[in-house]
Amino acid sequence: MAKRISVALAVALLAALTIQPVAAQPAKARATASVDLNARLNEVQAEPKLAETLFKTGRKVAAVCANCHGEGGNSVKPDIPNLAGQNPAYLLEQLRQFADGRRRNEFMEGMIKAMSSDEKVGMVLFYAAQEVVHKPAANPALVAKGQEYFNKTCFRCHGSDGRGNAQIARLAGQQAGYLQLTLERYRAGGGVRADSVMSANARLMSDADIHAVVAFVSAMQ
Template sequence: MLAVLVGPALAETAPTSREHLERLARAKPADQKAAQDAGKKAAFFCANCHGESGLSKYVEVPNLAGQHPLYILSQIDAFLAGKRKDAFMQGLMKVLSAEDKATIAVFYAAQQVAPSVATPGAQAAAGRELFQKNCARCHGADAKGGESFPRLAGQQAEYLRRNIRRYLDMSGERTYPPMTAAVTGLGEKNIEAVVDYLSSLK
């Protein structure tokens, strides 16, 4: 009887998505590949907009390829917590298990990134200097982001354009004062140059 009473209290809690990611980071290459394959299957509904390999089908939808797995996971959790508001995305996220979230994150993180434009825009060179001055501190000198900040290299040009402006006028779903300050320092007139630069990277 005592064993029955204390059993549930001693039972291990199910691993969180982050714990699944930590385990996968230490896993053998074959197990990591299996996790990526599982993530591709779990993300079948994501492919309708974000593309089968994380390269978006629509200019206003972000690429997920090459994003840091912890950043992807943080955004899934942000939708679930209502910090990012999109009823469609929130509904999709609710069906994912903790392991699904982790495998989706490692799948997209492993995908190859390609420039979203065939030819760099006319202001790409100027955009590089502006990016290094205003954006590289958080997004990285190579614009590849990290755990807390998204990869911008190779991102959809229209997605970049729209979201930079949303931070500038604070009209988007997300507010982040440091980002608004950085974009304000960049200025409306320089947005297109930064977009030309970032969308040409891979």
């Protein structure tokens, strides 16, 4: 079952790329929604052969995602996040948030409904293993300001190297436009993306703080 990308996923991509709402998915795709993805990830990681199989599934899935998220998950579009080097449990949590409406993005909601649970786990294994392409800083003075801010609060959860941990997002090397948009959304606390922890952090930030932190974080290795 895990050998081919599901037809549903291909249909969802077509719908996404032609900018049309994704139609209701077949019952089979919906039935996988109740699978505990974290438990499945742990199970897969404990079995090297299964992990290898799902990694290959993930690589195929990623060919679909590459239209927006770039080759190997290194996005070239400022507003679309890298998935390369991103942490497995964090990625699975975001899939859940898109699926249950806590996080809103029409394209992503359609994509996720179309993926089987093993396609999701395989995708996460694949992206977590990809290297992030480093983008050197353009403005060293701004970066220094951002570093100062980051080292006061953000490092506590995201790590001093910006790589987070299994549960917490990697920020290092993330796309600048996406980081800025996301911090502004947390700060606004609207329905597109909200998180009580990050909203509390973002509300303390001025526009200038966000600008500086984004410059620093997006240039981290």
